[in-house]
């Protein structure tokens with residue numbers, strides 16, 4: 001739930017920062033089956049059934065995401081236990097295979113900053129979280145991946161998610 005929209009916010013603000021421009025000319029392989037059917041975005045839920053957050057779905061509008069437009073992200077998931085302050089996420093953002101960002105984020109703090117509809121402590125239960133971010137117009141035409149690994153304050157696995165988006169035409 002929370003970590004995802006943080007990842008997108010991070011990704012969006014990073015793209016806006018223009019830091020990705022240097023790397024964007026590198027057209028390294030993007031792991032998608034078959035050139036014709038290349039999806040423009042997607043995600044892999046790399047979590048375990050024992051993780052505290054169980055993702056049900058992740059949708060975006062418009063689909064596919066469009067630079068210069070508002071992107072609304074809707075995530076459905078379940079918190080199997082209460083998520084306390086101190087939960088964190090390790091986020092790696094790559095353009096092609098080039099790592100452009102690696103950072104640890106305080107999930108609860110990011111949720112507050114983003115005015116998320118859900119704040120810590122997050123009680124056990126089913127959630128639908130919707131977040132809108134304005135995607136910068138100048139996102140380079142390149143494949144991005146956001147690798148997100150969330151953990152509780154006690155280092156128990158919270159969520160594992162890989163998101164990819166390809167802005168090549």
Ligand SMILES: *[C@@H]1O[C@H](CO)[C@@H](O)[C@H](O)[C@H]1NC(C)=O
Nearest residue numbers: 068069070071132133134135
């Ligand atoms: C995105 O939404 C905000 C708030 O509703 C609005 O002010 C802004 O103009 C929108 N941006 C675009 C590109 O539509």
Ligand SMILES: *[C@@H]1O[C@H](CO)[C@@H](O)[C@H](O)[C@H]1NC(C)=O
Nearest residue numbers: 009112113114115116132133
């Ligand atoms: C969150 O809300 C505050 C107060 O309404 C506003 O100043 C701030 O810009 C908002 N932040 C985001 C990321 O929307």
